[in-house]
Amino acid sequence: MPLPQPALIPQPQRCTVLEGAAFTLTKDTVIHASGALAPSAQQLASRLRAGTGWALPVVADPAPGAGGGSRIEFRLAPPALPGPEAYNLQVDATRVTITASAPAGAFYAGQTFLQLLPPAIFDIFPRAELKWTAPAVAIEDAPRFRWRGVMIDSARLFQTTGYLKRFIDVMAQHKLNVLHWHLVDDQGWRIEIKKYPRLTEVGGKRRETVRGHRINLLGGDGVPVEGYYTQEEIRDLVAYAAARHIQILPEIEMPGHAQAAVAAYPELGILPQAREVSCMWGIHETLFNTKPATFAFLQDVLTEVIALFPFEYLHIGGDEAVKKQWKEDPATQAHMKALGLPDEEHLQSWFIRQIEAFLQTQGRRMVGWDEILEGGLAKSATVMSWRGIEGAIAAAKLGNDAIMCPNPFVYFDYFQSGSPDHEPLSIGGNLPLAKVHSYEPIPAELTPGQAGCIVGVQGQLWTEYTPTANRLDYMAFPRTCALAEVAWCPRERPAFPDFLGRLRTHLRRLDVQDVRYRAPLEYLPAPDGAGTLNA
Ligand code: ACM
Numbered sequence: 001m002p003l004p005q006p007a008l009i010p011q012p013q014r015c016t017v018l019e020g021a022a023f024t025l026t027k028d029t030v031i032h033a034s035g036a037l038a039p040s041a042q043q044l045a046s047r048l049r050a051g052t053g054w055a056l057p058v059v060a061d062p063a064p065g066a067g068g069g070s071r072i073e074f075r076l077a078p079p080a081l082p083g084p085e086a087y088n089l090q091v092d093a094t095r096v097t098i099t100a101s102a103p104a105g106a107f108y109a110g111q112t113f114l115q116l117l118p119p120a121i122f123d124i125f126p127r128a129e130l131k132w133t134a135p136a137v138a139i140e141d142a143p144r145f146r147w148r149g150v151m152i153d154s155a156r157l158f159q160t161t162g163y164l165k166r167f168i169d170v171m172a173q174h175k176l177n178v179l180h181w182h183l184v185d186d187q188g189w190r191i192e193i194k195k196y197p198r199l200t201e202v203g204g205k206r207r208e209t210v211r212g213h214r215i216n217l218l219g220g221d222g223v224p225v226e227g228y229y230t231q232e233e234i235r236d237l238v239a240y241a242a243a244r245h246i247q248i249l250p251e252i253e254m255p256g257h258a259q260a261a262v263a264a265y266p267e268l269g270i271l272p273q274a275r276e277v278s279c280m281w282g283i284h285e286t287l288f289n290t291k292p293a294t295f296a297f298l299q300d301v302l303t304e305v306i307a308l309f310p311f312e313y314l315h316i317g318g319d320e321a322v323k324k325q326w327k328e329d330p331a332t333q334a335h336m337k338a339l340g341l342p343d344e345e346h347l348q349s350w351f352i353r354q355i356e357a358f359l360q361t362q363g364r365r366m367v368g369w370d371e372i373l374e375g376g377l378a379k380s381a382t383v384m385s386w387r388g389i390e391g392a393i394a395a396a397k398l399g400n401d402a403i404m405c406p407n408p409f410v411y412f413d414y415f416q417s418g419s420p421d422h423e424p425l426s427i428g429g430n431l432p433l434a435k436v437h438s439y440e441p442i443p444a445e446l447t448p449g450q451a452g453c454i455v456g457v458q459g460q461l462w463t464e465y466t467p468t469a470n471r472l473d474y475m476a477f478p479r480t481c482a483l484a485e486v487a488w489c490p491r492e493r494p495a496f497p498d499f500l501g502r503l504r505t506h507l508r509r510l511d512v513q514d515v516r517y518r519a520p521l522e523y524l525p526a527p528d529g530a531g532t533l534n535a
Contacts (some may be wrong), residue, residue: 003135007505008115009481010175010488011163011498012141013081021093025117025132026070027054033074033106034060037098040106041074043243047114053126072096072113074106079140080407085177085245086142089113091134104245105142112139115173119508122173145441147403147456148487149178149249150480154259155185156281157463157472158227165240170477170515172244174484175176177240180249180315180458183229186259186278186286190228191250195300196265200228204259206277211323213425213465214281234308249367252301255351256321259286268294270325270332281464290351292328299358306362313382319369321348335535347528349375357380367403370395384458386411389443396446396453404457409439410483413462416518424474426465433520437482437496459483465475470516477517478503 003017025048033041041058049055062071077099079088084102087109092096096113100106101106105425116134132435150171152159159167168179183191189203208220229237241248262269263277270289278284288294322345326332336347345470349372356366356378367382370391377383377394382401385392392402403411407429414429441457459480481503485493500523510517 003166005502005506006116006135006137007502008112009499009506011494012112013490014137014138014140014292016138018092018136018138020136020403022133022513023091023093023096024070025052025134027052027056028068029054029056029070029072030062030066031056031058031072031074032062033058035076035099036103036371037074037076037106040100040103040110041072043107044110044113046464048112048121048419049126051105051114051117051121051123051126052130052132068393069094073098076097077101079142079529081140081142083142085146085175087112087139089137089139089141091116091137093136096134104177107245108141109139111173111175112141113504115509119505120512122509123512124514130519138254142486143175144490145454145456145487146271147178147458148176148414148484149180149403149456149458150176150476150483151180151182151251151405151458151460151462152472153182153185153461153463154190154229155182155188155463156323157466158188158190158225159469159472161229161233161237163469163472164237166513166515167476168237168241168244168246170510170513171246171401171480173509174481175488176480176484178311178456179243179390180251182253182462183252183267184251184260186284187281188227188277189260189264191234191252191305192228192230192239193301193304194231195304195445197302199266200260201264203264203277203347204228206260208279208280210280210296210466213427220279229306231308238309242310247313248309249311249313249315250305250309250315251315252298253289253317254298254320254355255348256286256319257284257288257317259284262286262288265297268297283322285322285324285325287321288351289329290332290347295354295358296438298355302355302358302362306364312365314359315367315384316352316359316372317369318348318352318372318387321371323348327459332436343375345375347375348372348475349378353378353382381454382384384414386460392454393443393445396443397451399453401455403455404441405460407460409436410457410459410463412459412479413465416475416479417522424465426475427462431479433479433482433523434496437477437485439486441486442491457483457487473516474518477515478507478520481506515534 052214079086079099085104086481087105088099089109098109211218262274266274326344352486384397384403386405387417395402413427414431415426
């Protein structure tokens, strides 16, 4: 009889279940760590305390026999697989041994260990009445991709920082490491910029929100939406994420998706009278103008953003900038001609290069949606390929880095089945769980050298049609669990049925954290005579 495999997500590269007795965590267990790995040990101790109620000590040199011999030991040494995120995790009857060459690997070993314990370890209440055992295993693990991201749109749905912290916790449990934060858009500006208070005073408020799907033209709901994150809240969130080995990538949109900014400061736009912060979804016409004062504004904004976010990357949007206003504006046309540019696509490319040059002086690497390829790609830019995979292929062929965000596979605002009448409203599409799990991020067209430009994969949570945090959970999970497997596991990852088997236990981990995921019912055998859903 093969030993039962633990239900780990993402599945580690190598996991051997051992014959020996299980490890039992007790209130006397000692955590042994020092130096660079001590913070990772503290993180594990704090999660164990939340789940069990026991404040297990983290000590550099435990006394002989401390903990009755039961201990969790962190060792700073090279694990079997290379890289700072790699780790070994060995569990036997009395000892858990974590080996890593860097804090990230030790942190991920801790996350895997938590998944070896009963799911209730993740409960929002401590469960001191339970028995905490983990099977004896030997695990050697490392990620496939270095960029394992999720994007959250806080412009359309303004989430609380409490929600975002819980989301970060769950991301960390899935070994995801980049939270791409979409902070500004036509429908709201959500980041405090001290030099320009009207961005949040005016740009952070919308009068109401369109009801239902925008194509049905049902009018507005009459309910004002307002809110923004203060710089203090942002610093706190960035630190919270960093402690969990998650970097936050801020996105400041330009030259399109600028209506909230232009509503606040009409002189940044084209029209003599600015439009209000938008109450409607869809692509908007409002663009920033190309005047020197507008670049000065953008540099000021980015300077404050850079001071808040230590991540070496910064996202400047670049998507869906329809050129109508630039085409119709004599001043913009004159500027374009003076620059010797043939069309508005080249003007956008010029715009983005100005910003890229500024970011370079600040030591930051620019990320943009794949429209930044149009009219010529900035040399050091990283491209997020969202309108399919062509943007990434083009970028990689130019030697630029790319992140795979293609809408057919990782747009989590799409319906989760082919039966919209069984699903909450969404923007459209059909992205069932199995399709996310099937996704192979390296395009077949690329040579091995070009494939090295694909730095990772990212799921997108646009929030036009997720009016509540619960609805956002529903769209995010369990598709984000499948994404984690795509991002972490080697190309030859376990098949979807194997993932589903592990997901049964994994969903219990989400239950105890109040994550309101979508139950993947269509993958369960239907009782005789029951209807089936069309996945
Ligand atoms: C996008 O979905 N507009 C990047």
